[in-house]
Structures are given as structure tokens and as C-alpha cells.
Amino acid sequence: MTAYLSLAIKRKVGSFALTVDAEIGDGITGIIGPSGAGKTMLINTVAGLVRPDSGKIVLNGKALFDSTTKTNLAPEKRDLGLVFQDARLFPHMSVQSNLTYARRNDRPPLAAINEIVELLNLSHLLKRRPHHLSGGEKQRVAIGRALLSAPVALLMDEPLANLDLARRREVMPFLEMLRERFKVPILYVSHNLDETIRLADRVLVMDHGEVVAEGAVENVLSRIDVQSLILGGLAGDRHPEPVTIVSATIRARHDDGLYDIDTPWGTLTAPEISGAPGQHIRLRLHAHDIVLASAAPDGLSIRNVIAGEVGTMTEAGPAQIDVLVRPFGPDGTPTLWARVTRRAVEEMNLQPGMPIWALLKAVVLASDIDLDGLR
Amino acid sequence: MISDLTPAEWIALSLSLKVALTGVIVSLPFGFGIAWILARTSFPGKILIDGLVHLPLVVPPVATGYILLVSFGTNGPIGSWLLSQFDIRLVFTWQGAAFVAAIMGFPLMVRALRLSIEAIDTGLIQAARSLGASPTRVFVTIILPLVSPGLIAGCLLAFSRALGEFGATIAFVGNIPGETQTLPLALYSALQTPGGEQMGYRLVMLSVILAIVTLAASELLSRAMHRRLTGQTS
Numbered sequence: 001m002t003a004y005l006s007l008a009i010k011r012k013v014g015s016f017a018l019t020v021d022a023e024i025g026d027g028i029t030g031i032i033g034p035s036g037a038g039k040t041m042l043i044n045t046v047a048g049l050v051r052p053d054s055g056k057i058v059l060n061g062k063a064l065f066d067s068t069t070k071t072n073l074a075p076e077k078r079d080l081g082l083v084f085q086d087a088r089l090f091p092h093m094s095v096q097s098n099l100t101y102a103r104r105n106d107r108p109p110l111a112a113i114n115e116i117v118e119l120l121n122l123s124h125l126l127k128r129r130p131h132h133l134s135g136g137e138k139q140r141v142a143i144g145r146a147l148l149s150a151p152v153a154l155l156m157d158e159p160l161a162n163l164d165l166a167r168r169r170e171v172m173p174f175l176e177m178l179r180e181r182f183k184v185p186i187l188y189v190s191h192n193l194d195e196t197i198r199l200a201d202r203v204l205v206m207d208h209g210e211v212v213a214e215g216a217v218e219n220v221l222s223r224i225d226v227q228s229l230i231l232g233g234l235a236g237d238r239h240p241e242p243v244t245i246v247s248a249t250i251r252a253r254h255d256d257g258l259y260d261i262d263t264p265w266g267t268l269t270a271p272e273i274s275g276a277p278g279q280h281i282r283l284r285l286h287a288h289d290i291v292l293a294s295a296a297p298d299g300l301s302i303r304n305v306i307a308g309e310v311g312t313m314t315e316a317g318p319a320q321i322d323v324l325v326r327p328f329g330p331d332g333t334p335t336l337w338a339r340v341t342r343r344a345v346e347e348m349n350l351q352p353g354m355p356i357w358a359l360l361k362a363v364v365l366a367s368d369i370d371l372d373g374l375r
Numbered sequence: 376m377i378s379d380l381t382p383a384e385w386i387a388l389s390l391s392l393k394v395a396l397t398g399v400i401v402s403l404p405f406g407f408g409i410a411w412i413l414a415r416t417s418f419p420g421k422i423l424i425d426g427l428v429h430l431p432l433v434v435p436p437v438a439t440g441y442i443l444l445v446s447f448g449t450n451g452p453i454g455s456w457l458l459s460q461f462d463i464r465l466v467f468t469w470q471g472a473a474f475v476a477a478i479m480g481f482p483l484m485v486r487a488l489r490l491s492i493e494a495i496d497t498g499l500i501q502a503a504r505s506l507g508a509s510p511t512r513v514f515v516t517i518i519l520p521l522v523s524p525g526l527i528a529g530c531l532l533a534f535s536r537a538l539g540e541f542g543a544t545i546a547f548v549g550n551i552p553g554e555t556q557t558l559p560l561a562l563y564s565a566l567q568t569p570g571g572e573q574m575g576y577r578l579v580m581l582s583v584i585l586a587i588v589t590l591a592a593s594e595l596l597s598r599a600m601h602r603r604l605t606g607q608t609s
Contacts (some may be wrong), residue, residue, distance in 0.1 A: 049501050075504040088502040092520045092604045101516075103507035131605050149506050 004153055004185045009045055009055035009065075018042060018209040028179055028186045030200030030217065032193070032230060038209040039189045043157050046187070047082055048075035060152050079107065081151030081184075085158040087138040089130035095141050096126040102149030109150050109275050110182050119181065120144045120174055136167035141176055147182065154178075154186045160195060168195075175199055186261075193230055193347065197221060197245055197284060218245045218282070218334060224314065224322070239316040242337035244285040250275045263329045264334050268304045268360065287322055287339035291359040294348045304360035310352050311335060313345065325358045376399050380581075384574070386553050387561035388581060394469055394557055395537035398476025399530050402484055406529065410488035431543075432482040440546025443475065447547070471548040472555045480533025485532020487532055492518075524600045531593040538585060558582050 005024040008015070018038045031039050044050040046057060048064065051072060056064040059080070064073045089098050091226045099122070101114065102161070110116075117123050120140045130138060139159050146154060159175070176199065178186065190196050196203060196217065203220050205213040207229055213220050220226055222245045231240035251260040252266065258269045275281055297305060302374065311324035316339060323338045338358060350356070380388065413425060431439050447454040448466045455461040465471035495518065503513045520528075541559040548555040550564060562578040565571035 046507055047501075049505075072399075075501065076507045076509055078505075080505060082505040084498060084502065084503065086498065088496070088498045090499060090503070090517060101503070101506050101508070105507055129605065145506065 005046065005059055005187070006058045007042075007046070007055070009042075009052040009057060011041065011045060011050070011052040013041075016209055018045070020206075020209075020211055022204055022211055022214065024185070024187065024204075025202065026183070026185050027201035028188050028199050028309060030196035030203040031187060031189045031206060031239060032191065032196050032203055032221075033206035033212075034229060034232075035132075035191055037140060037206040039191075039206055040157055041209075042081075042206070043155050043187065043189055045153055046078075047080055048073060048078050056309070076103075079105065079152040080147050081146030081154045082141050083139070083146050083154065083156040083159045085161050087130070087135075087142040089133075089138055089141055089145075090128050093129075094126065095122065095128050095130070095133070098130070098141055099126075099148055100143050104148075104150045107150040107152075110147055110184065113148060116147055117145050135163045135243065136169065136170040139163065139167075139171050143174065143178070147178075147184075151184060152183055155189075156186060157189045158190070158191070161190070162201070172198065182332065191230065193221060193227070193243070197282060216248050221245050222337075222371070223333075224337065239320075241316075241339055242287045242322050244334070244336040246283050246285070246336075248281050248283050248332045250277050250279045252277050264329060265306045265336075270304075285336055285360065286303060287337040289361045290325075290336065291361060292323060292325070292336035292338050292340055292344070292348070293359060294350070295357070295358040297357055300359065302359045302361060306336070306358045306360070308356055310350055310354045310356045312352065313350065318342070323350060323356075325356055327358070381574075383552070383561070384577060384581065387556055387558050387578070388585075390469060390472075390553070390555075391538055391585075392601040394476050395469075395534050397473035397485075398480060398537045401473065401532050402477035402533060403530065406481060406484040406488055406533075407526075410485045410492055410529075411422050413485070413488045413493040428485050429482045431479050436479065436540070436542030437546050439478065440475065440543035443478070443543065443547045447471070447474075448597050466547065467551060467555065469548075469554050472544050472557065475543045475547050476533075476537035476540055478535040479543055483532040483536055484529035487525045487529030488522065489525075490586045491522040491528075494525075495521050521604070524597055524604070527596050527600060528593065531589060531596075535586065535589050538582070538589070558585070 004026065007020050007022045009154070010019050016038070018041050019043050020042055031042065033039055041050060045052050046064070052065060052067070054067040055065070056063065056067070059078065062209050063071050064078050065071070088346060092099065093101070099117070116125070120143060122140060122144060123132065125137060125141070130141070133141065143159070158315075163171065179199065186197055188196070200217050202215065203217050205220060205226050212229070213223065213226050220245070224242050227242055228240055230348045246263055248261045248263040250263050250273070253259050258271055259273050260269055261281070261283070290351060291302070296307070306323045306325070306327045308327035311326045313324070314322045316322045319342055320339055321342055323340060324336055325336050327336070336358060409424070409428060413421065413428075427608070444466065445451050447457070449455060449458055449464065454466060457465070463470075463471065465474050499517055499521070500513055503517050508516065539559060541563070544555065545560060550556050550560045552561070556564065558578060558581065562575055562582070565575040565578060
């Protein structure tokens with residue numbers, strides 16, 4: 001991993017302390033955490049809108065901030081593109097003037113303006129004022145405006161958070177397009193698991209101003225402690241349902257409409273997914289969509305069976321238990337969570353180490369995940 | 376109407392416009408600076424500056440004029456220094472009248488500008504800078520257009536205040552026809568002169584017309600500005 005951005009910063013505001021040491025590489029890095037975790041402050045520090053007390057920020061070999069040499073580049077000299085939660089389009093300018101506002105400072109453009117206008121589907125909006133745009137349109141203009149500054153990296157601070165579900169669905173494909181079309185590294189701040197699962201390659205989890213977990217999305221966001229940190233505060237849900245995230249490849253499509261999907265647990269089949277053979281995808285498995293069997297099942301309608309052993313068991317309220325399944329396979333084979341009733345655990349006499357068969361009722365692709373907040 | 380003006384009325388009118396306009400232009404940069412400080416910074420003693428700026432609004436104008444006369448007169452501490460260092464004499468000159476106009480209109484200008492500056496979303500400034508704009512470019516392309524309604528309102532308020540200014544002017548620069556005798560002062564003189572009612576009446580009409588024109592201009596400008604800023608009519 002080439003580190004595009006290396007951070008070692010400290011900042012204290014009242015009783016809140018931001019302390020981040022991180023190396024951020026290519027692709028999309030999600031920064032996720034509950035509100036008040038310091039995600040926005042981190043982004044603003046990188047952007048130069050907030051000055052850290054001490055430390056160092058290096059972007060692509062160029063020091064943006066270094067307290068030892070008293071370097072603190074002005075925001076306009078940092079070569080970064082910012083997309084804010086509230087779009088922040090200039091109200092007195094047309095969409096066209098907003099798009100062309102940026103100065104590239106001799107950097108080559110990422111793409112011609114016509115192409116960016118085309119990709120973000122903005123051509124019919126160019127003459128309009130921001131006042132006359134929907135929330136989704138505003139965000140698309142803001143993304144285009146940032147891209148046209150030819151940034152070395154893009155910082156996006158909850159670009160979907162102010163949008164309703166329909167608008168989020170509208171903007172998401174454009175964000176996914178960014179990843180495919182432009183190789184520019186992106187720091188993507190969000191408090192929404194679904195968004196992060198769909199977009200990010202790697203993820204930093206923040207809480208109370210510190211990075212509490214980091215790594216590949218599949219590994220980090222499948223952790224139950226990370227999930228309860230992010231979902232735990234929502235609507236008083238004390239036992240958020242665990243979700244397993246795993247990367248996979250579409251192998252083939254059958255004539256009957258079923259797809260074969262290669263996963264670390266072997267080949268699974270799934271109907272009606274969007275994607276072509278060879279495509280890398282990310283699967284999301286809800287714990288309540290997984291059935292456990294203590295013997296190899298036979299004569300069932302369920303196609304997908306994963307053999308393994310029982311791992312840890314966690315209480316999920318008075319009547320339910322979350323069971324971790326460790327599928328057989330080489331070291332590093334991803335585990336998965338199943339939510340079953342306490343009565344089932346007692347009747348099957350589940351114990352850690354016991355052989356177990358996990359039956360998958362449904363498989364959801366990350367690209368089809370709805371952005372409703374993973375409820 | 377304009378062609379009917381007597382030379383004396385014409386002189387008073389053009390002097391009034393010259394004094395008010397100069398006053399506004401002189402006070403604008405300072406007004407902007409003070410308004411920016413009051414709107415965007417916080418420091419101990421800010422309330423003192425706020426109070427000082429508003430003094431001309433609450434102190435009787437004659438008292439303000441007298442204070443100016445004492446400090447900016449040729450024997451006053453500032454006035455004598457200005458005279459010896461720069462050969463500038465404010466007292467009993469039209470420049471002095473413009474200075475009074477600037478002082479008296481200052482609180483109104485600062486108030487309008489301050490509201491307008493406070494209303495600018497700092498996020499827009501941050502966005503502009505993230506797009507590579509230097510502070511100067513941000514000022515010209517973002518801040519100025521966005522404060523322009525307040526700028527226009529402030530200038531017109533200060534201009535109107537200057538046109539009507541009487542007490543401080545007469546106390547500081549006197550009532551010299553052709554030099555410091557603006558419309559209100561000419562009106563005062565006319566009413567003091569036996570048989571001057573006719574001229575007084577005409578000067579009153581002139582003042583009213585001037586006020587209406589200023590108001591209409593202010594209204595039209597602010598509407599145009601609103602359209603430009605939001606793309607909406609209302």
C-alpha cells in the first residue's frame with residue numbers, strides 16, 4: 001500500500017482530544033464512527049480549515065502541516081478537493097460558474113469539463129442557480145466542482161447525510177462511478193455502515209477522537225464491536241443485529257437465472273443479482289438470514305450450506321443469541337454471525353468447538369444494499 | 376424643475392451631493408473593516424468598539440460637532456497636527472463637512488454591513504479556499520458579492536443621513552454658502568431671512584424629491600441584488 005496521506009496529529013478542544021496516527025493509501029478510505037467521534041474535525045484538519053496543536057500531515061510526499069518545521073499550508077495550497085455535507089455551492093453563481101471556479105495551480109485536469117458534466121449528468125443544469133437544484137443535484141455539482149480542481153485527493157464529509165433515501169439512491173451511483181473512472185484517492189467520512197460497505201476499500205473506525213480499528217472493510221466492519229459502536233446508539237437498539245461482510249467474485253450465470261459466486265467459503269448460488277461474471281463484489285449477510293444445523297442437512301430448499309464449527313456465543317437480549325460460525329478453511333477464512341433463539345441453542349446444545357452447518361437463506365450484494373442505515 | 380433652480384439652490388444641491396458622496400466613500404473602507412471585526416472576531420473590549428461606533432447615533436449632533444471642533448479645529452490636538460503635517464484643514468471647509476457626514480453616517484453603515492457579513496456562510500469561504508482561491512480572490516468573488524445587499528443598504532443609509540445632516544455640520548464647519556452650506560443649512564438660512572419663505576419652500580421640495588429618489592434607488596438596487604444572489608424574484 002502506497003501511503004498517499006500520512007497523518008500524525010493531535011488537537012485538543014476543551015475536553016475533546018483528537019489523536020490520529022494513520023497511513024492512508026489508494027482507493028476509497030472510509031472514516032466511520034458515531035457522531036462526535038471527531039471525523040469531521042479530522043477531515044477539516046487535513047484540509048487546513050482547522051489547525052492541529054502538533055504533529056505532521058504529509059500528502060503524496062508534500063508536507064501540508066509540520067509542527068516541528070512550523071509548516072502550515074493554507075487550504076488553497078493543499079491541492080485537495082472537498083465535498084461537504086451541505087454542498088456549499090456559491091449561491092450567486094450559476095452551476096457552470098460553480099463548476100469552473102477552481103484554480104488547478106498547474107496540475108493537469110483529471111478530465112475535460114465536458115466529460116465531468118456528462119458523467120455527473122449535469123448538462124441540463126448548467127445555467128441554473130443552486131437555489132433551483134434538488135439536494136441530489138447540488139451534491140453532484142459539488143462533486144464535479146471538486147473534481148475540476150484536479151485534486152491530489154478528495155475529502156468527502158458525509159456527502160449523503162443531508163439527503164433523503166431517494167436522493168441518496170440517486171447520488172450513490174455517481175460516487176461509485178468516481179471510484180471506477182478517477183483514480184484519485186478519496187477519504188470518505190460517514191456514520192452510515194451501508195454507505196461505507198458499498199463504497200470503501202479500507203476503513204478507519206473512530207471513537208472519541210481516536211482510531212479504534214482500521215483495515216479492509218470486510219475484516220473491520222464484520223467485527224461485532226465495530227458494528228455495535230456504529231449502530232449501538234441508533235434508536236436505543238442495544239443489540240444491533242450482526243452483519244457479515246465478505247468479498248466475492250461472480251463466477252457464472254446459469255440459464256435458470258441463478259448465479260454462482262465464489263466466496264472464501266466455497267461457491268454459493270444466488271438469484272437475481274446485478275453483475276457480470278468476473279466482477280468482484282461484496283456480500284452482506286444478515287445474522288437473522290442464517291439458519292444453523294447440527295447435522296449435515298438434506299432435503300432442504302436452501303442451496304447454500306457452509307460447514308464449520310461454533311465459535312463464541314453472545315447474548316442478544318433475553319430470547320436470542322448471536323452465534324459465531326467459523327467455516328472450515330485456511331487461516332483467515334472469514335467468520336459469520338447467525339442469530340438464533342436461546343431455545344434453539346439449548347435444544348441443539350450448541351457449544352463452542354462443535355461442528356455446525358450454516359444455511360444461508362439470502363445473500364445481499366453490497367451494490368444492492370439499500371442506504372437506509374443497516375437496520 | 377432642475378432647470379428652474381436658482382444658482383444659489385443649485386450650489387446648495389450640488390454641494391450636498393458632493394459632501395454626502397465623499398462622506399460615504401471615505402467611511403466605506405473603515406466601515407467595512409469595523410463591521411468585519413465586529414461580525415467575525417471576538418476579543419475583550421469588543422463591546423467598547425461597538426459602543427464607540429454607535430456614539431454618533433445617540434449623542435446630540437451638535438455635541439458631536441462641538442467635540443469634532445475641539446479636537447479637529449486648527450487649535451485642537453488632531454486638527455493642528457493634520458494642518459502642520461499634511462496641510463489639511465477640516466474646519467470651515469467642505470472636506471470638513473464630508474468628514475462630519477462620514478462620522479454621522481458611520482453607525483448606520485456599520486450596522487448594515489455587519490448584518491450582511493454575519494449572514495455569510497463561512498462554509499462558502501472554506502469551500503472557495505479548498506478550490507484554490509487565495510484570500511484576495513475569495514474577497515472579490517465570494518465576500519463582496521454576498522455582502523453587496525448590505526453594502527448598498529449601508530451606503531444609501533449613510534448617504535441619506537449625510538444629506539439630512541445639520542447639527543454637527545453647523546457646529547463644526549459653520550454655514551458658509553458655496554463651501555459648507557448644504558441643503559438643510561441653506562433651508563435654515565432661508566427660514567431665518569425675512570421673505571425667505573419662498574426659497575425655503577423650494578428647498579423643502581428639493582429635499583423631499585432627493586429623499587424619494589434615494590429611497591427608490593435603494594429599493595430597486597436591493598431587488599436587483601436579491602435576484603442576482605438567489606435567482607429569485609421577490
